Amino acid sequence: MPTKTSIQNIGQFLGQSVTLQGWLYNKRSSGKIVFLQLRDGTGTIQCVAVKAELPEEVFQICQSLKQEASLRVTGEVKEDERAQNGYELTVQSVELLHQSDDYPISLKEHGVDFLLDHRHLWIRTPRQRAILKIRSEVLQAMTLFFSENGFTRVDPPILTPTSCEGTSELFHTQYFDEDAYLTQSGQMYMEAAAMALGKVYSMGPTFRAEKSKTRRHLIEFWMIEPEMAFVDHDENMRIQEQFVSYIVQHVLKHCAIELKTVGRDISILQNVQPPFPRMTYDEAIKWLNDNNYEIAWGEDFGAPHETALAAQFDRPVFIERYPTAIKAFYMQPDPDRPEVALCADLLAPEGYGEIIGGSERIHDFALLEKRFEEHQLPKEDYDWYLDLRRYGSVVHSGFGIGLERTVAWICGLEHVREAAAFPRMLYRLKP
């Protein structure tokens, strides 16, 4: 019996007969030879069926296979310079498992609308497979980094009673007789967890009911949110640059084929090493005004501002110490300059925008209580959050990194929607 294996391991079986199971990606044929492009999720390989070397019925099966038919192929592994990954399979036998009539996604160009309607099939294509593989490796790299650096994973709830930040629109739902909302950030829960476990992180979906319709926005997206006790603003940034560099270098090491499949220029990614450049908000405002952007101190950056700022550098850049007034209520003001907050956004190069938002959190009870009043937040809903400042409060910091934006940047995607298997977008809930 020939050994069953997968395409990624085919090189170990040179000269031997093996069995592969997968789907027909494409077929090219002439009267007496058929080339089957087989994919099995781990890769793609060309199987060559020669009429003169096969029983008539086997060759007929090869001719009858349609795009995305499932099949089992047995053949001899050969090296071939003409093959794209160096190996070919010379077909000895083929078993048609299930035919595929009228497969909707041909190998020609398609529009976005059509592809998104067929997302459940679109993910079978090599490019989409590669992106999902890289996404998986990004999560794997994050998990490894956290594990190597003493973090504990804590999973905050998805159903929440109130807003975490009070800014974005929330998805409303019912929790029996109460109102409930889908989480837009687990941060406040992670602050509580950091006081219990020291260094913690979460990974999971978040929801924003914003009518956002750009290449950088999804309605449901994954956020990874580390939170660290006894870490101040500067250390927070140092951890972030180590973290992002670790992820990028991990992907470069483990996803060379996938990066090639998506057409990424990896020389840009190779630059992603600490330290990352840092600009203060003040410096950024000055730079923008020196470069023909009109923006006053106190205004938030728009997407074109962020793109222009980030375009100066070959790796992500921190913009730190934004005006307290335009940032979230829980951010620690600079003790020497309370009008700015000890926070930083990390902007990815090449126009991918903000991938991380982070800050040192207010640890002083009286100041946080004052912020609740200023922002007119219902204290009864947040009393547990104030408790964290009542009992052994410590300096702590954290950040949130957007998974799809990070994957889109690493892969060089036009749009974050390709970074999610089934993206939830404005006006698009199916499939």
Add this chain to the structure above:
RNA sequence: UCCUCGAUAGCUCAGCGGUAGAGCAUCCGGCUGUUAACCGGAGGGUCGUAGGUUCGAAUCCUACUCGGGGAGCCA
């Protein structure tokens, strides 16, 4: 919510006032090294919906529906 672009064959598009077109996909035939293979043939349409202008509308006008891109907001 605002700005902007679009909707014609299963898919990608052309046609922009005078009888509905191409490439791919599908089906039939040909080809022993193809790389989105190629060559020949065939079938395939309420031109998003509803009104209007006109002798005549896929084409011009109005409204609506659905979608793309962008802004704001954010990761």
